[in-house]
Amino acid sequence: MDFIGSHILSVDQFDRADIERIFGVADAMGPYANRSRITQVLDGAILSNMFFEPSTRTRVSFGCAFNLLGGEVRETSEVKASSLSKGESLYDTARVLSGYSDIIVMRHPQSGAVAEFAEASRVPVINGGDGSNEHPSQALLDLYTILKEMMSRGESIDGLRIALVGDLKYGRAVHSLCKLLSLFDDIHYQLVSPPELAISDEIVGSLRSAGHTVDEYFELEKGIHQVDIVYVTRTQEERFPTQEEADRYKGLFRLNQSIYTKYCEPNTVIMHPLPRDSRSQAQELDDDLLQNPNLAVFRQTDNGVLIRMALFAMVLNVADQVHNHAKPVTWYTAKRFN
Amino acid sequence: MDFIGSHILSVDQFDRADIERIFGVADAMGPYANRSRITQVLDGAILSNMFFEPSTRTRVSFGCAFNLLGGEVRETSEVKASSLSKGESLYDTARVLSGYSDIIVMRHPQSGAVAEFAEASRVPVINGGDGSNEHPSQALLDLYTILKEMMSRGESIDGLRIALVGDLKYGRAVHSLCKLLSLFDDIHYQLVSPPELAISDEIVGSLRSAGHTVDEYFELEKGIHQVDIVYVTRTQEERFPTQEEADRYKGLFRLNQSIYTKYCEPNTVIMHPLPRDSRSQAQELDDDLLQNPNLAVFRQTDNGVLIRMALFAMVLNVADQVHNHAKPVTWYTAKRFN
Amino acid sequence: MDFIGSHILSVDQFDRADIERIFGVADAMGPYANRSRITQVLDGAILSNMFFEPSTRTRVSFGCAFNLLGGEVRETSEVKASSLSKGESLYDTARVLSGYSDIIVMRHPQSGAVAEFAEASRVPVINGGDGSNEHPSQALLDLYTILKEMMSRGESIDGLRIALVGDLKYGRAVHSLCKLLSLFDDIHYQLVSPPELAISDEIVGSLRSAGHTVDEYFELEKGIHQVDIVYVTRTQEERFPTQEEADRYKGLFRLNQSIYTKYCEPNTVIMHPLPRDSRSQAQELDDDLLQNPNLAVFRQTDNGVLIRMALFAMVLNVADQVHNHAKPVTWYTAKRFN
Numbered sequence A, B, C: 001m002d003f004i005g006s007h008i009l010s011v012d013q014f015d016r017a018d019i020e021r022i023f024g025v026a027d028a029m030g031p032y033a034n035r036s037r038i039t040q041v042l043d044g045a046i047l048s049n050m051f052f053e054p055s056t057r058t059r060v061s062f063g064c065a066f067n068l069l070g071g072e073v074r075e076t077s078e079v080k081a082s083s084l085s086k087g088e089s090l091y092d093t094a095r096v097l098s099g100y101s102d103i104i105v106m107r108h109p110q111s112g113a114v115a116e117f118a119e120a121s122r123v124p125v126i127n128g129g130d131g132s133n134e135h136p137s138q139a140l141l142d143l144y145t146i147l148k149e150m151m152s153r154g155e156s157i158d159g160l161r162i163a164l165v166g167d168l169k170y171g172r173a174v175h176s177l178c179k180l181l182s183l184f185d186d187i188h189y190q191l192v193s194p195p196e197l198a199i200s201d202e203i204v205g206s207l208r209s210a211g212h213t214v215d216e217y218f219e220l221e222k223g224i225h226q227v228d229i230v231y232v233t234r235t236q237e238e239r240f241p242t243q244e245e246a247d248r249y250k251g252l253f254r255l256n257q258s259i260y261t262k263y264c265e266p267n268t269v270i271m272h273p274l275p276r277d278s279r280s281q282a283q284e285l286d287d288d289l290l291q292n293p294n295l296a297v298f299r300q301t302d303n304g305v306l307i308r309m310a311l312f313a314m315v316l317n318v319a320d321q322v323h324n325h326a327k328p329v330t331w332y333t334a335k336r337f338n
Helices: A016-034 A056-067 A089-097 A113-122 A136-152 A174-183 A201-209 A243-247 A255-262 A295-315 B015-034 B057-068 B092-095 B113-119 B134-150 B172-181 B201-209 B243-249 B257-263 B297-317 C016-033 C057-068 C090-097 C114-120 C136-152 C172-181 C201-209 C241-248 C256-265 C298-315
Strands: A035-041 A046-050 A071-076 A103-107 A126-131 A160-166 A188-191 A214-219 A228-233 A269-271 A326-327 B035-041 B046-052 B070-074 B104-110 B125-130 B161-164 B189-193 B211-219 B231-232 B269-271 B327-328 C038-039 C046-049 C072-076 C103-108 C124-132 C161-165 C188-192 C213-217 C230-231 C269-271 C326-327
Touching: A016 A035, A016 A056, A016 A103, A016 A136, A016 A295, A046 B057, A056 A071, A056 A103, A056 A126, A056 A136, A056 A295, A056 C046, A056 C072, A056 C090, A071 B057, A071 B070, A071 B269, A071 C072, A089 A113, A089 B057, A089 B297, A103 A113, A103 B297, A113 B161, A126 A295, A136 A295, A160 A174, A174 B015, A201 B092, A214 C038, A243 C124, A269 A295, B015 B035, B015 B297, B035 B201, B046 B057, B046 B297, B046 C201, B057 B104, B057 B125, B057 B134, B057 B297, B057 C038, B070 C057, B070 C072, B092 B113, B092 C057, B104 B113, B104 B201, B104 C188, B113 B125, B125 B134, B134 B231, B134 B269, B161 B172, B161 C124, B172 B201, B189 C016, B201 B211, B201 C136, B243 B297, B257 C188, B269 B297, C016 C038, C016 C057, C016 C136, C016 C298, C046 C057, C057 C072, C057 C124, C057 C298, C090 C114, C103 C114, C114 C124, C124 C136, C124 C298, C136 C172, C136 C230, C136 C269, C136 C298, C161 C172, C172 C201, C201 C213, C269 C298
Parallel strands: A046 A071, A046 A103, A103 A126, A160 A188, A160 A228, A188 A214, A228 A269, B046 B070, B046 B104, B104 B125, B161 B189, B161 B231, B189 B211, B231 B269, C046 C072, C046 C103, C103 C124, C161 C188, C161 C230, C188 C213, C230 C269
Antiparallel strands: A035 A326, B035 B327, C038 C326
8 A cells, every 4th residue: 555645544454565564664663762762753743643532552652653753742632622522523523633733643432433534634544443443553563563572483473373362342453453464374363252252253254265264262271272372352341332241251261370371382472452451350361470471562562652653654754764863862761672 | 912922812902903914924824834844933932722621623723833833732621630620719820830831822611711810820821712702813713714715706804794693692703703803894794693692782782883784683594695704603502501591592593505505695605613513403504515615614724723823923922933943844744725 | 869760759769968959950940941041952752741630730830841851741631531440550551651751750649659650660750649648849849949938038948947737637748848858957847737637646756756846736826926938738628538528627727918917927938839729618828918928839839840840850861961952042931930
């Protein structure tokens, strides 16, 4: 695809070559994200970071990524604090906001809302998550993390064995990741969920017809053996009709160190899109895994900054100019990336 | 008036020459707002963008305008997230906040609150809307839009025929626009509202005594004939004593393409301060007008950025320096302004 | 202590020499805070300003202080708008957020939460207030104000006589200020509160064992005589188990001009951490004191910017470089500091 000036709405937009280009740019962002250098390549550009649903991690990650490229960020972090509550259409909001900034990131509780918004926008729009539909930057950072983890052991994504665990019905991160992985060769998907929260037959069908192997499991222990990656998700409470229904599934699948030791391979990488639910009734990923070197969840969020910087740089056509605007860092910097 | 270091609280501050100066500066902001160039003239300056009432459009518009001049923006977007909820007086808030930034934009639900705040502030304050009282930057951008629309057909504001439609009682945008227009010669106002939401006799009186023509209508069809501009407003629900009372007036006056074709002149310009209420029970301005080239509502919001940049530049005395700090844009820019 | 890369969590970290170093750097920040010059020393650096409890003053003060040094600010201003509401642990939040920015300021409603957060953070964390526990930058700006007020009359902090009035049980500002003052010599504390809101015996004991004089009073008039400083606080409503209980103490101690004239010394300095509660049932510091030249409450908040700039500059190790990145101000600047 041509990234310049394009909306980034869905992982369906990407083919394998596109992904490799994004990851190449993300690699080049490393020195700026870990503060070996700073760049001012987007000095003067403005991002409208429009979050019409609560979010800290993704909102701040996008905002910081834009700041790291030298740009400014304007923000909305709540649907109430917005003219949407006065009955304004997405079309109007998009026409208006796109007169203010150079690019827009948008999160919205309704599936399809970001695409509808983008259609009316006069500047590029990046989907920051729309309901249970899509969250393309999350899927990209997950895949980028998988690639880096596999490369660190001399392997590639082709032939990957991955277990996806939890709420596979409402988890948009899982849907998008499955799609992206299917661009590679010979993926073994092990889908582990309560029967009621299984992934849709449609997705399973499309993975199989693309030549991949898909097995479904209803028990954690059986589903996580012999995999390179175990990707755990939380119950997407906010997508359920009622809280009671959501609570029924909390804590059903819990991965902890003893289960990991017993059922996973010694170097199975543990991933999670975060936030994980650490309340006692949930704990889908136990705190006792924090010392496990294969726990990659914070490498995922660190990688998210690189991916988001790459998307901004490619859409705004400055990927090649980043280094021309580089300067040394003159303040104290912690060693943050490990 | 002398703009340098002044508060901008009310359209009453301006005479016709002031308005022409503001519009001249706004014209000069075009290349920066549409990203032909960037400027860093306010590099290092800080705006406190204090919105003690929900707003997306106006808040982001002011914030982007300041960023477009190179400045930084600190923001508050809710009254709850504020020390006002701990019983602090406006005086104290103003004394404190004015020690933090170079200029303050403030929106507040109470009429007169911004002026009270400004009195205690040690830095210039721009009124971003105070209850049903004033919203001077909105009135300026409306007038600026009227001027541009009239000029594009070789006419001027003098002699303008304008219909103002909807909630004329609580609509501060209308009040301020009426006042600004009355600085020009021979304006024909056609005021169209339910009797209970008519504009105050005081305003009508002052328009007439300034030599203008004012006619009042209670039916849409009769009020919008033979005008250059039809300016529609939404019912200001949040200003009504109860929601029930507000609902009574929703959807009373609806302008759509067929009514437009039947009753307006072929080139009557359609304006609205936005947000317009697109819910089925309201729809004061129908979506079927989107293809009408005389629909100027998005030109209004685009012009809002220019007007707000002009106000910042004039109050902070950098209008003459903008071009000295200009640089080319090196990233992808959409063609946003039409 | 070594400030470079350190967390600033508690006034317990500082000895007298540390405080004097902070105040020296704060002095040097004056020209930048009052806009005689601007500096870009932190150009490219990012602050995550994380307020998980309502605050305007402290949040904007930290944000502006970082902007005044040339850095960018990303912000969260509500606990609801956060992944904490999805059950995320402080540990996870810290690990994630510390991958995004160079430094974090955090406010949290729970005592100890900021320290817990800091333990997991990979970048320096400054405590912006954690429940009724600590608020070190407030204590520093209070002490800095006391020093400047005393110096302006040719005196020092040693031998200071100070009355602390109000809710001394829940007021974290008072706790921290008491500790900081106790690093100096021969302080006379006059503690004035309802018996139920008295400061803890533990704090009184430690002040006495450090060689200071502590007297407790339950009546305002008796407690504020013969002091250099009277430091009044509001009832910390949000810390009380119920609103009813908080209301019981509102308005018990009210300092106004006539009481001041009758019981204070002619040059007793009046301080308050702000916000003060100006509702009629509270008014712990009456508006009729606004004309009193000894009212230092707005000098306190102005000093807060200097202190926060100093902390940022020292932790990020740029205190010595500030002047190298200085530029003249080219826009209108109000005379804000008095």
